Amino acid sequence: MNAIRKILITGGCGFIGSNLIAGLMSRSDAPDIRVLDNESLGKKAHIAEFDVDFIRGDVRDLNVVTGALRGVDAVIHLAADTRVVESIANPVHNFEVNVVGTFNLLSAMRETNVTRIINASTGGAIIGDAIPPVNEGMVPAPLSPYGASKLAAEGYCSTFSHAYGFQATSVRFSNVYGPRSYHKGSVVSAFLKNILRTESLVVYGDGEQTRDYVFVEDLCTGITKALESGKSGVFQLGTGLPTSINALIDNMLQITGSNYPVHVNYEPYRDGEIKQTWCDITKARRELGYNPQTTVLAGLQKTWEWFLSLNGEQTSRENNA
Ligand SMILES: NC(=O)c1ccc[n+]([C@@H]2O[C@H](COP(=O)([O-])OP(=O)(O)OC[C@H]3O[C@@H](n4cnc5c(N)ncnc54)[C@H](O)[C@@H]3O)[C@@H](O)[C@H]2O)c1
Known part of the structure; x- marks a missing residue:
């Protein structure tokens, strides 16, 4: 270093x-x-x-x-x-x-x-x-x-x-998403908590809005x-790639399995929500040698395994930041 x-x-x-x-x-x-x-x-x-x-x-x-x-x-x-x-x-x-x-x-x-x-x-x-x-x-x-x-x-x-x-x-x-995010209110953490509790996922809009999930x-x-x-x-x-909420949910369905049935409720778009956004990481690639490799599927798999590993330890992490 x-x-x-x-x-x-x-x-x-x-x-x-x-x-x-x-x-x-x-x-x-x-x-x-x-x-x-x-x-x-x-x-x-x-x-x-x-x-x-x-x-x-x-x-x-x-x-x-x-x-x-x-x-x-x-x-x-x-x-x-x-x-x-x-x-x-x-x-x-x-x-x-x-x-x-x-x-x-x-x-x-x-x-x-x-x-x-x-x-x-x-x-x-x-x-x-x-x-x-x-x-x-x-x-x-x-x-x-x-x-x-x-x-x-x-x-x-x-x-x-x-x-x-x-x-x-x-x-x-x-x-950003991944392990150790139980206290976060961001979409990946919120959805995985919903799935663990067998609660429905709420999507505002048609689910085609995109973000850059790293x-x-x-x-x-x-x-x-x-x-x-x-x-x-x-x-x-970031990753430089857009991922829609629907694609995110499809990936979650692949990893969570049949013990956790997933139901999605689509509600109207919220005022002011940005529909499409992702970022250009050319400068970080060029000047820092930054090169993110993890696919959304692989990253969600690791995140889900960590959420499962909490084994009831969740309450100390409840905060919803
Ligand atoms: N998570 C994301 O997707 C994301 C995206 C963009 C930027 N960021 C930035 O990355 C940084 C870390 O985010 P995170 O997701 O780990 O959030 P986090 O809330 O999990 O972590 C923030 C930490 O700061 C501590 N903290 C808050 N106020 C403090 C204070 N006044 N004095 C000392 N400590 C204080 C909190 O206890 C917490 O441990 C933040 O600056 C955030 O704005 C995060």
Whole structure:
């Protein structure tokens, strides 16, 4: 990991953070890892199997963040209020966690001479309603406070890179799915929970709307490649492929089997829902060597196996972020 011996992962107890830790720890050159997480959604118990330093604390607290940076070579910033709909209801909270929290982190990094950061961002929510595929050159037009907060965080990363010599990389994720996502409200997690409970799946519209579903292990490889590259700037990480909700459900039917009958209710489209979106990953392929390999079927298979393996442990993971 070219001179990166210790990494601070903010939000490391969450869905992507816990998968990232699993991936980093499996490397022969595994770095030391410190996690800063306020356990508002992810829990320390969800990363208990890993030998990491853990600090229970909030990215809005400058003193805590400064302490967490001690001895660290790089930061992977995942902590965020990730809920788009709730951000519309409560934009102040979203602003404080995502914008003030990120600014605090960057300021504390500047004070402590830690100048390498990977900042978790988002493609769709920043760009808004655009003709796909979404790419890094498009003019941002966020539709939600969540999207605006991520755009502001990218702006500060860019500024700290230019004004203070940071290596600051914002990686824009598409729709991430995979193991360790039980607490998420995203479509794959929601549908697999419905199937486990033998409840119907609700699809808004005809099911032909598309998204770019990227398997979390591929995404985490992309994050690691971004870290190793040392390149500043913005990179879109997804698969580059559209998948419709109907295709997603067909794949789920193939893996869940006859013990779990699946019934789908189609309801009218919700106002404001973007019909088609996926992303262009040419830049990440070219500059980072990012090369996602997992098919939706293979990724869903691994995700389903993990959901089945929970064996009643679900309640500690109920949150619906
Ligand atoms: N999952 C996706 O599909 C997706 C897509 C685009 C972008 N992202 C971004 O990736 C990052 C990780 O997302 P995730 O899906 O793992 O979400 P998650 O909710 O599972 O994880 C976020 C973690 O941050 C912690 N956290 C929240 N507020 C905090 C605070 N104020 N201080 C410290 N910790 C705090 C939570 O407890 C949680 O463990 C986020 O920045 C999110 O915006 C995710």
